[in-house]
Amino acid sequence: MLSNSVDLNSKIPNNVGLADDPKLLRALEKWLPNYLEWWHDMGPTDFEDKPVYLRTAISVDTDGWANYGHVRMPDYRWGIFLNPRQEESTIRCGDDAGKPAWTEVPGEHRNALRRIIVTQADTEPASVEQQRLLGHIAPSLYDMRNLFQVNVEEGRHLWAMVYLLHKYFGRDGRDEADELLLRRSGDPDKPRILGAFNQPCDHWLSFFAFTMFTDRDGKYQLAALAQSGFDPLARSTEFMLTEEAHHLFVGETGLDRIIKRSAELEKIDPNGDVRNQGGIDFDLIQRTINYWFTYSLDLFGGEISSNAADFFATGLKGRYREDRLDEHRALGQSYRLQVVDGGRLVERDVPLRNAMNEVLRDSYIKDCERALRKWNRTLEESGSPNRLTLPSRRFHRHQGIYADHKFDPAGNLVSGETWEKEHHRWVLTPADNAYLLSIMKPVYEPGKFANWIAPPSRGIEGQPVEFEYVKMHD
């Protein structure tokens, strides 16, 4: 029985009627201690005993799903929530567009669906692992709280995907759910599945860039899966998207506050030297944008992809806001791509269905461009002459048709020699990371902020900025 109300007293809060499915309940209750053990080993362990001002989902209603209060993270109620069923759910794209959506996994799509779900699921614990030590150098209690909010919600997203694996994929699904707790971000022997989720994120400039650019890839993947013909997946991801919006807010405003502060420090310094004032200079901010934006572009998959065509054709994965498009078959249309041919960039038309990864990447890039415009407005208002840009989608790629070539940030082909000579000016370097770690010292006093970042314009959920968002001495 699915309803808006959540069974909060159950060991696993849920609105999917777990109590009526004893076998599934038992399987998930067996997974629960393993999850908590993973959280204890790989989450923000050193802050487990600190009460954090967190929001917890207690219902999936528009105004009931976010409930705020101080909670110790291991006591957070990770639960399973699906958006209530729309009576007339249909397959939204591909050859069967308009037919009733699947409420069970169709045998012929079982492997593809499992792979889609496991790949999405794997990113959730990965990012918690990447961010596990950031509390030690938090620029304020406000920021620290936001970090932990993101962390517990990524944990909940893992629950959402593990529920699907357990409920719909039998033995294989349970095995996959176990393995999600065994892979480790950056571990050479058992790495996480996708590249960006194995990159170190060990300071706050990377954290903000990660939540801005990499969580934003998540938004677009989830939005495409929210259009899935597999109805339980569509409804899980719809609810995840409501939480994801906060992660994107943390990243976008975090970078905006750094940019604002850097412009102030630039003005204060007699030589306009931001680093001389202990701040983060604009070249370094640009290299960080270049680094995380491009690793995030890789997550969309190959530019020309028969998998993407199949996922679309079978209705497993739609485009961004597929339901608002006029046409859902994408047949007899083409997409124009830049490809490298004989050492030059040339245009090539590919069937639209094969370019679905690129279509989703376009939606993502447009969204990133909007954020860049906003940051540049901050610079303009601060009277700074600096401007930030997004690099070309061809630059610094590790996946897809551009990965075998070298490009400059403007997207021009360059030689390997030029790349070797210039790349330290283009993407985050070990020296950058060392500098950032040298200026990032924890600030745990309510209302105080590190020198390298401006305070936010307002606090969380109507609380003042100087509210004790994390109780460090409780």
Ligand SMILES: [Fe+2]
């Ligand atoms: Fe997530």
Ligand SMILES: [Fe+2]
């Ligand atoms: Fe997220």
